[in-house]
Ligand SMILES: Nc1ncnc2c1ncn2[C@@H]1O[C@H](COP(=O)(O)OP(=O)(O)OP(=O)(O)O)[C@@H](O)[C@H]1O
């Protein structure tokens with residue numbers, strides 16, 4: 287794999303994943319640079335979500351899953367025996383493909399991660415809620431009705447709420463699984479702008495179906511095909527000068 | 543096209559008719575019992591003890607007994623059943639073992655209530671030496687309702703979207719935190735409804751309490767869980783089949799039946815109100 291002059295936040299080493307007998311990821315070796323947006327693209331069903339869910343150990347919940355290889359976060363294997371999964375998930379936040387606000391108030395959604403961490407200082411929590419909502423660009427729209435149900439928000443607002451919720455716990459990495467696939471162009475634009483801002487403080491991994499989006503917001507892009515990482519490079523190079531024929535076919539829209 | 547519409551109307555009509563029939567049967571039962579029993583219902587009937595060989599007086603001790611024993615049943619079976627359901631649905635891996643547990647629970651729900659009665663005698667009356675008492679009978683009824691409670695609770699837990707669990711865990715919640723704060727609140731309306739339906743069935747059972755604690759007639763109310771008690775379903779059974787002057791006490795029997803039905807109805811109503819309130823509360 288090509289070397290870049292960045293600190294790698296996350297490194298996957300020969301990562302393979304099986305659902306029962308079926309192998310979904312095959313020996314993925316991927317370096318995620320710190321404070322960058324890394325996009326994962328590839329056709330539907332190639333394993334993008336699965337890869338993302340390996341990084342915060344969300345696949346642990348799926349009983350048939352079985353994993354091989356390592357994922358290093360700051361050099362430490364998150365799959366080592368006795369790893370503190372809860373702590374790992376606090377460092378690696380996630381925004382899901384479908385907005386999934388809890389059926390609680392807006393305030394209680396954002397404060398959820400703080401409460402489960404044991405932070406009960408009301409004044410401080412309120413500050414964090416405000417800051418997180420400002421960072422996710424939702425504050426102006428909801429500041430008057432923080433105690434209303436989050437379910438009454440529009441899809442785009444819900445997704446930004448989910449981002450605020452993830453930001454509130456101060457993670458180091460944010461995983462975003464097609465965060466805009468259910469949204470209209472205006473909300474999409476807002477979230478894309480947001481990612482540009484967020485990368486100053488966080489490391490972002492973005493799964494997307496939308497090649498324009500990957501080209502617009504990411505610094506690095508990995509192309510995944512049938513569970514294998516075909517190519518990984520700076521985004522500008524992937525889209526102008528891919529080395530692999532498969533990548534070229536995919537980004538030129540010949541399949542997928 | 544014409545045929546299809548006719549088809550549909552026929553199907554719709556049949557479904558509507560079935561629903562109507564069910565409601566009708568219920569109405570007939572309630573009407574019949576009210577017509578024959580309402581005349582005896584008065585304050586003395588509700589608050590007095592039976593007198594003169596049960597031909598006069600009231601059914602107060604039977605009402606108290608039924609409420610008391612149902613309370614014991616509730617305290618025993620709801621916590622145990624809900625915990626078991628949480629364990630099965632949230633903590634075990636799907637496999638042969640959970641399959642066996644689930645099959646066992648389903649079969650337990652089909653065991654005749656008289657068998658529970660006999661089991662209660664062996665386990666609580668004799669095994670634990672609780673004697674024939676409110677406690678023994680309450681626990682026996684608890685066993686009877688457990689499969690109900692576990693099955694409905696499990697169903698309610700399953701109905702909570704996986705995204706609530708994943709969302710909570712992704713924010714750094716522990717498994718128990720995600721269940722307690724994000725799964726249980728949404729399952730509780732379903733759990734409560736199922737549980738109270740199960741309990742109201744138990745309140746009307748005769749066979750399980752027959753050998754475990756119910757008494758034909760008692761001079762006083764039960765003072766503790768180790769005393770015997772009178773109960774509405776058993777009182778009804780005696781009045782309608784075992785009494786020396788059956789014809790004479792018939793109105794009393796219907797009155798007792800009416801009180802039992804109202805009691806069960808109140809329980810179900812409570813469940814509905816609870817459910818409605820909680821729904822509203824957790825919507826925010
Ligand atoms: N829980 C599961 N059990 C079994 N197989 C699964 C499970 N989840 C995903 N898969 C399979 O793993 C493969 C990869 O799925 P994944 O969701 O990672 O694809 P994806 O690249 O995210 O697709 P999309 O772009 O449509 O979201 C698919 O073939 C899918 O059927």
Ligand SMILES: [Mg+2]
Nearest residue numbers: 334335336383
């Ligand atoms: Mg996906």
